[in-house]
Amino acid sequence: MAAETAYNPREAFAPRPMSQPVNAYRSSNGLPGPAYWQNRADYDIHATLNADPKTPSLSGEEVITYTNNSPDTLDVLWLQLDQNLYRPDSRGAHSGNGSHDYGQNFSSGDTLQSVEVFDGKAFVKAETLVNDTRLRITLPSALKGKGGQVKVRISWRFDIPGEWGGRMAWGLAKDGPIYDLAQWYPRMAVYDDIRGWDTLPYLAQEFYLEYGDFDYAINVPSDMLVAGSGELTNAKEVLTPEELKRFEQAKTSDATVAIRAPDEIKDPSTRPTSKDGRLTWRFHMNDTRDVAFSASSVFAWDAAKINLPDGKTSMAMSFYPAESQGQDRWGRSTEYMKDAVENFSKRWYPYPWPAAINIAGPATGMEYPGIVFDGIDDAGKTLFWISAHEIGHGWFPMIVGSDERRNQWMDEGFNTFI
Secondary structure, eight states: OOOOOOOOHHHHTSOOOOSSOOOSSBOTTSSBOTTOOOOEEEEEEEEEEEOOSSSOEEEEEEEEEEEEOSSSOEEEEEEEOGGGGGSTTSTGGGTOOSSOOGGGOOOOOOEEEEEEEEOSSSEEEOEEEEETTEEEEEEEEEEOTTTEEEEEEEEEEEEOOOSOOSSSEEEEETTEEEEEEOSOSOEEOOEETTTEEOOOOOSSOOOOOOBEEEEEEEEEETTOEEEESSEESOHHHHSOHHHHHHHHHHTTOSSOEEEEOGGGTTOGGGSOOOTTSEEEEEEEEEEESOOOEEEESSOEEEEEEEEOGGGOEEEEEEEEOGGGOSTTTGGGHHHHHHHHHHHHHHHTOOOOSSEEEEEEESSOSEEETTEEEEETTOOHHHHHHHHHHHHHTIIIIIITOOOTTTOHHHHHHHHHHO
């Protein structure tokens, strides 16, 4: 006799009421209403990676230009400090959420060295409150709605948590460390017509963010390659003449071009020199809700052209350590990325960004706009599938921009469908 169960399929699959009523902002067919608005956050970020293998850290300064397109006047701003998840007293550390081993990986979280607001004449110290993974800034004067703007300048640093795998990570390949860095800068919280400020804390789940344009610079030891969301804007300054030649060739090649081949990884002539032993990589990305990057001295790098509808192009790229090479492994990663982006662009919506990048590193199976983190040991059909799956998230939720913190099932469900 079958065991009794409380499961009722009629209840599980009954019609669901809309989560919010139709109004001037949101139409019943899912399209924006006649009075639709969305706030905007543009970022200018300068960060420095300290790659000390015992105590790696990231520090930086950012200026956020926040545009209040809502009809409301705002007297405070809310930001997300996701690195505070790794504090031993954080809500996330005690929630049991996620698969992270926090026991040896606590850090001091985000250290805010200064928080300032532009008052129309100069940047002035702001009144702030930090609560878990959230930062509240009280504005010196109210920010008007329907297009009012304010600039915020923040200096920050954090110790990169110990070796572990998760949404961001750092860990050792056979020949050295790989840094997969995400949730790395203070980010604006969303202000929407449903809840106003969305201040749900970060508990290791995914994201809900505003859109904007990003200019960001990453200063690293000169022997490192950096892969970042968006377009590399200073290739001449961070690549050798031969690498620059190959990089330009890849922009027009349907076949994969090795920019730094696996057998060249340990060749010091493949990296430009500098007086202080460091180089700054600069990236730009339009209309995105986030950016992430990866940095390592043990990366090989290859790339190829992506053909998009209406004659436009992008670039598929892969960065991986020597042990991941091979035509049954990461040697075909760029081919897989090119195939996925071309097919999804043809079937659903044209890919909007300058590059689609696959990283072999410690933060396995995680996606950000224009860049995804996969596994060093991924190979064969597994690598093909995970590459297509993770870059598929570029369409949902990266282009569409859902609230993953509350509706993560939409994220995975839609991506499985496409």
